[in-house]
Amino acid sequence: MVGVLLGMLLAPLLALGLGAGAAHASVPTLCLAQAGQTACVSGTVGNRTNPVEGADVVLRDEAGTEVDSLTTAADGKYSFQVTEAGDYFLFIDPESLPDDVEIIPPAPRFQAEDGSIRVPVKLGRTTAPDLEVRSVDYDADGASFGEQIIQSVAQGLRLGLLLALASVGLSLIYGTTGLSSFSHAEQVTLGGMVAYGLINVGGLNLWLGIVLTTVICGATGYIQDRLMWQPLRRRGLGLTQMMIVTIGLALAAQYAFQFFVGASQQKVLVRTFDVVEIGPVRMTDMSFVAMGVALVAIGVVGFVLLRTRIGQATRAVSDNPALAAASGIDVDRIIRLVWIAATALAGLGGVFYALVVSNGIRWDTGMQILLLLFAAVTLGGLGTAFGAFVGAIIIGLVVELAGPLGAPGDLKYAVALVILILLLMVRPQGLLGRAVRVG
Amino acid sequence: MSEPTTTTPNGAATGSQDLADPAQRRALMADVVQEPGSSKPDPILTVDRIQRHFGGVTAVDVSHLEVQRGLITALIGPNGAGKTTFFNLITGFDRPASGKGAHWSFNGAKLDRTSAPKVAKAGMVRTFQLTKALSRMTVIDNMLLGAKDQSGESLAKAMFKPLWRDQEAAVLVKAEELLDRFKLLEKKDDYAGSLSGGQRKLLEMARALMTDPTMIMLDEPMAGVNPALTQSLLGHIQTLRDEGMTVLFVEHDMHVVQHISDWIVVMAEGRVVAEGPADTVMANPAVIDAYLGAHHDTDLGDDDLLSDEVISELHHEADEDEARRAREEGH
Amino acid sequence: MNEFLGILDAVVGEAISPDTAAVAIAVIGLNIHFGFTGLLNIGQAGYMLLGAYGMAISITYDIPLALAVLIGLVVSVLFSLILGLPTLKLRGDYLAIVTISAAEIIRYTGRLAAFEDFTGGSQGIFGKNYQGPFMDLSFFGDGSFELLPLSYRDAGGGDVVRVLGLLVAIAAIVGIVIIGKRMKAADGEAPKIGTSATPKLILAALGVVLFLALFFSFPQSEPRTSVDGWWVRVVAWSLVGISCIIVFLLVRSPWGRLLRGIREDEEAMRSLGKNVFAIKMQALIIGGMFGALGGMVYVLTGSVQADSMGRQLTFFAYTALLLGGAATIFGPVLGSVLFFSARILVREMSGAYVPNSIMSNQQTEQFSYVVVGVALVLLVIFRPQGILGNKRELRFHV
């Protein structure tokens, strides 16, 4: 009764999937086992990516009687329907195989004396025999360990450089104003989102889009400082309070992204980038571009910070805003510059992150890396921009290398954090931070 | 509080003279050789071979120093001589260069590797040159924190008020007394962060006194305190000395130094370069040259002084030793 | 009217829910860390998770409830020691990053496939596997309860009674806040409360009124044992009350003064002979124990899931703390209640009054969180010291 019903129901589906059921050889892709009535033995000689055509496949039952046989077509598939449970034996005529492939013996429990493969069949199930056909020069080992490491290092540098774009800005903000901005990660997301809007939705040219995104993101920094941070500073709001403000902002921003863009991941550019191979390193061309841009951007910021008086002014402001003002520095302007630079960098980082690392942008992309950003900033020594850069590179490398070096994959972030903790124990002021004088 | 006078010659081990008497004090130190590192009849603090370098600069290099119990000792010296660093070292806020055999002891107990709180608990309490007010606490709370051995500060007893109520009341009385003397009683319920520069100095000193230290180390206590108040506070410090407290203080105001110190130690370039009673030390040409300046007692209102010679002379005096140091640093 | 009542129900429901109480307890702990001692612990959720795991895993191994709770607390103490020994010497900001990292490590470890047998891995531990012993303790009988003319089940039925009940409740809350403020104003200084007994009595009375009002306006279908029933609620809020009292007793003592001193300047404290490290460790341990306790209460009504006690929760905890006012006794409680119920309020309001043609259900929901975020920002901007906090303190940044 149920079977009939099922059959009825299946009919249209079968028609959909199986299409034209023509000759005996072109069997349906999957034999359909019906509960309590039939069972299927099906599989592929070779495999889906490298099928073997013209192999003679024979299925025998326990008694050795041939149940059915066929010769594989171009897709290498075979499929037999049987009506009784029990052990069956699949035999492939080695003669019918091309010279460059061989049959790997199945697992011992499936081995039968005559070189055929034992197939235990249950009714209502489809069973795939343990048939392994490989080309004779098949090499079971993958890339060498050394190559894996080099590849991971390259990926780590890529991740690190893009993290650095964001963490340098975070560090700048912290350095000048003492604020730990938890919404900085959303600035990264914003970069990706704006780029998505401009490039994917708006159809703008990629490079133009990136430039425009950076500008727009910088503008958000300007606006934020103008409308919020500056008035708050004026009113002497404490740093923890401001930190909570950033948490609120982050919350609002995340849901605003969901509101406007939706909750699923979006592509900045629907395109598969070409893969470039340099020695053992294999990455998309865009990855190299991203790394280059990141380096240049950070280089420029570094130059400004170290070599120009504006850069020193940021440190002066962070040390003592009142005294900075007393030295003729327009504190508000410096801080605003920092906000603009930090948000622009984060936006730029966001675009490239979305382009080459996360292959898309989602409302929580930034949030996912927030902790890594803070870890990078701390690792390098709080408030030193160059430290944040070094920290980010280290974090990137650790995250990518954790796997190949043996840490379980689900611990790779944890490993980065453990390293952070260990480092702080040895060097409490961070890698590049300076100890301060007491008394 | 003052101990009965027992006349031990030189008071070597006990040092229990009546130090409230200036004559006795003078007598006590009369035999002490007036040279760096001389030994004292009853040293409360003994320091040996203590060194501290900051990237090539030798901030402190004291081979031997003793501080007499029950007296007020002043530590003077040019800016950057290492006075504050020396304080930091012996109170456990900094660590001396290792491998030099640094050793110091207080009241007979070894202090070499002791942490700052332990030093303070042992009875040697210091103040900071750059004040450290506990900004978001009231002045009175700042004071109460100073008191030692409060049973209410143990977590086990904290929750049960009867266990510490009486002690708290006693401490409070004492704190208010001190505040009154330091002209801060009015401010007692204000946050310490709202005090003026000088008031913070005062609070810092008063708070240190709350601990009933055996020896108090003051780092420029009077810098920024107005003269009239300074005067009355000096009186207080003298009383404390008379009651048995040892005082070691850094000060640049020579009137203060002359007024209350029983003994002066001069530091320069990290080393102790001279020791002795006020009059002798201040007459020492080297000290005048490098530290006091020739015009120390002249009136600066005279426009003649504005001549370039005077300036360069002053300049020279102060810079001589610094230039020497710079040369040393170069190597 | 109906709409209004629905919203009110939802809001008050959230306000008095055991989860809110759980977070409040954790925030009380955080207040000891951050508010009083200045330890920037951004890993409070880690403590909660540890406490929850400690208790739940113990119970699944048939350890009696009391012991299980103790185990949860002990685990948190151990965690404090492990975390504190190396890091309490670090500067504040670094402690922050270490604590948040440690909390994340706990979370990652908790959901690790390798520990699935204990922690349930990413799936967590089912509530029914550990809630039994606690629910069995309930003395709420069959859930019907009568107080003179009021019977618990009836009162819950009529809308009028509920509205009245809620009004009484609100009046009680307002009363408590006002008296609280008065007492503080009279007292001058931050955490000391009332010198004369009358206001305290009035406070207590109002508390009882509040409880009864809420009790009779909030009928529960299974008051005795349900995870949402009165048993859990009463226990959770009693724990909140006890925590407040403990904190009050602690911070008004000289020990509490030490904490605040450390918050201001450690060097100064060291120069006064205080063992800063030991005191910070004590604070870390005690605050952490409250965190663990909060975690245990938090999972009493749900399941133990690593992800539910992550960064987000810590952020919420901080928000609640600053909203209510750091370094105050009731701030954490008030902040938690307000934060969580305000969220619901915004959600419900936008759900009820924004028509579908403008925003779909989903967008309304998302929009309401945007509003929550912005409201949070505005609140901090316009009342930076929190509701009960002391504005004067804000003037001096350390």
Next chain:
Amino acid sequence: GSEDSEPEATDNESSSESTDSAAPADDEFTNDECPNGSTSDDSFKAGGILPLTGNLAFLGPPEVAGVGMAVSDINAAGGVNGADACHQIEDSGDTTDLSISTASARKLIQDKASVVIGAASSSVSLNFVDRLTAAKITQVSPANTAVDLSGYSDFYFRTAPPDGIQGNALGSLISSDGFQKVAFIVFSDTYGTGLRDVVQETIEAGGGECTYGCKGDGDEFPAGQTTFSSEVSAATNSNPDAIVILAFDETKAIVPELASTGWDMSATYFSDGNTADFSEDFEAGTLTGAQGTIPGADAAQDFKDRLVAWNEYAFNDGLTDFAYAAESYDATILAALAAYKGGATDSVTVQKNFAAVSGATGGEECTSYADCTAMLDEGNEIRYVGPSGIGPIDEENDPSSAFVGIYTYNENNKNELTTTVEGQKQS
């Protein structure tokens, strides 16, 4: 509610509609949100705790549409025992903020829902299932597949097949494609690891082996992760024949990473979490030949069309994803039928009759609410088979069998149904 009210007229009318018309007109729909204050006392109240925000939010729209359209269909067929049906969808959030789902559950308990459809994520369901059970509210999840939820409580049902069914189908598919060594890129969640375990078992039972991401290795990535270069390199470095990706939206980040290593996509497998239309996301040809499984019979095109139309009608919004829409629809219809059968709209009635109307006690098959109520009116036992095609609810409150569709990606990165297998729940 009274049972004898005007069944005939509406039934006939709507049954003809829902069976015959392939592309129904807009005006057939209604969007019946529950008025405030309504309870199961006066209406059939389909509550929902569905992911409107959080990291599963992309699954929200199809599920909401499934519930909403079911309610619309129920009312078109005359409601439940004369009472109107309505829906009240609350947010489930995600596991990072359980207070959202807690509050939603509390609200639906207070509002006395007849049934609660949800949650999507098994972990979120676990958060409030005890609460609903204690309040005797029936919960039907359209998407929970965690094995551990089988038979969790009397009040917990689901219309999504537990992982065993799909995992088995996916595993067999891989084996019969001739792949022996398989790597898994799996996210660390009940769903991901549960499914992985079954697939891996199936493959290993057939003599294959797992090379990366295997059970117990700890190579799962945490939900929401955004960078996959290390997972992808590790997986390809393990030199597998095929790679199985068990993830949600993260797939969009994993695929390009995989492509950049030169991996042959026709040896890649997806599951229901990610077998979606990627034509907007990747350059044409990226996924050609990749395969994936989705439990549930093929949600027939006209069902999808109707969903799109309903969503357009109700929210002025397009619908692109259809995952779990059919299960949500069936969950709602089954609950309504259970209420209809029991003659009352309260949740306990729904719970009592839920299994029965799904065919657990035998009965004649019917495929629409209208048809089924008509048969019920005649006093027959029924077996409702809706667009999800699940078998009767078994004693563990799971679908006893379910179809698993196998999809292959074409050059445009769109998944096309190639075949369907029926999987049985394993014991």
Next chain:
Amino acid sequence: MNTETTPSPAAVPGAGQTPVVEAKDLVAGYLPGVNILNGCSLTAYPGEMIGIIGPNGAGKSTLLKAMFGLVKVHSGTVHLGERDITNMAANQLVQMGVGFVPQSNNVFPSLSIQENLRMGLFLRPKKLRERLDAMWDLFPNLHDRKDRSAGALSGGERQSLAMARALMMEPSVLLLDEPSAGLSPVRQDETFIRTRQINKTGVCVVMVEQNARRCLQVCDRGYVLDQGRDAYTGGGRELANDPKVIELYLGTLAKEVGKE
């Protein structure tokens, strides 16, 4: 921008001239409702050197800060020459030729000495070389340590640096808050003489001091502040000998010691 220091026309300052700086009836404070200055006035004529003394907490620093725009003035005015600069931002005042040395926190601890000085000349980077050389001449002890971070300096070294930083801009009005605090006696003397010298070039100097003896010696006029009001004013020497001032404020210590 007033770049050149204007040489004062008359060596003897006094009435009849336009004051360089004039604070009138200032009421100012840190907290709303709590005024620290209660109607405090101060006038400085061209080329004058003014000393402000008073007990701790009298509001001396607050007065300087209020004049320099670092504390909000609730009522009253501050004029720089003809110009009303009440509540004007500090960095603008620097541009207009006002220099300020705060009492505490007067260096940038994480910057090196040279960078500190560079910040002092933030508005006129072009003259950096020249001014740096001038400062190295004035403060050779700083030159030796020019790449050392200011946070590591001793109290006195800091004080020198703070002074040097303010002098970088060649201000025409110099506000000094206890410039001699923490300096060794010889350096104190040097500071006073140097300040006097600078003053002689026409720079108007207003200094708060606790070293009252020295301060009143070098200053043309002095103000004694008490409780936010200017209690006494007069010539430097007059004040130094005024018995009321001595009682209230100066004390007799210096005299006593002198007698000894």
